Amino acid sequence: TSSHIRVGILNNPSSKIKEDNTAIARGILTAFLTQSNSSLKSLISKLTKEETAKSIAAGTKIAKFLTPEMDDDAFEKKYNTLGLDIIKTHQMFCQEVLKLLPGQMAVVSNGR
Numbered sequence: 034t035s036s037h038i039r040v041g042i043l044n045n046p047s048s049k050i051k052e053d054n055t056a057i058a059r060g061i062l063t064a065f066l067t068q069s070n071s072s073l074k075s076l077i078s079k080l081t082k083e084e085t086a087k088s089i090a091a092g093t094k095i096a097k098f099l100t101p102e103m104d105d106d107a108f109e110k111k112y113n114t115l116g117l118d119i120i121k122t123h124q125m126f127c128q129e130v131l132k133l134l135p136g137q138m139a140v141v142s143n144g145r
Contacts, residue, residue, distance in 0.1 A: 044123040052117065056095055057080050057085070063108055063112040063115055066111055072100065080095075096109055
């Protein structure tokens with residue numbers, strides 16, 4: 034509820050990182066890089082729903098979940114060029130620095 038909170042996401046997948054099993058993770062990362070805060074919140078809310086995951090796994094393009102106020106050109110260009118290296122880097126950080134097991138979740142906070 035505060036405009037002074039920052040949120041970030043690190044991916045720590047438990048399975049081998051491939052294009053077909055990282056669509057949502059890449060979509061969320063792309064949203065962070067290309068959208069305004071209000072659009073970002075809206076898209077992340079959509080992408081984190083179970084029915085969205087099932088739909089994307091069944092072949093629905095991620096662009097279907099964008100809303101009219103979003104910068105869809107910037108999103109699609111970045112999504113299509115975002116490689117898997119960033120997710121591999123996240124995974125390495127989670128496991129080497131945070132000492133998480135593959136797939137293990139955590140909340141990291143640095144607040145006052």
